[in-house]
């Protein structure tokens with residue numbers, strides 16, 4: 514097993530869900546997370562007919578590596594606690610945001 518990925522907190526009224534993933538350390542930085550996130554997002558839009566999928570930063574797990582900021586600086590920034598925050602969800606392409614979300618071995 515390389516990790517896990519799925520959709521959670523579905524909101525049928527507003528047709529969106531949150532997307533989560535994790536990757537085991539030995540499989541980090543091999544493209545596992547971006548590939549899994551793309552498949553889950555494709556499933557959410559094509560099969561579940563969701564209108565929006567949210568990738569949520571779990572501040573309790575964020576280690577402040579800044580990899581997401583380096584990849585999509587108009588979307589992510591580190592705050593005063595060195596935790597990632599989303600400053601503009603439309604600041605990069607969907608592919609760049611997915612790549613940014615999957616960069617760090619422990620990107621939450």
Ligand code: SF4
Nearest residue numbers: 575578579581617620
């Ligand atoms: S890449 Fe992940 S761990 Fe690093 S700052 Fe961004 S959200 Fe936090």
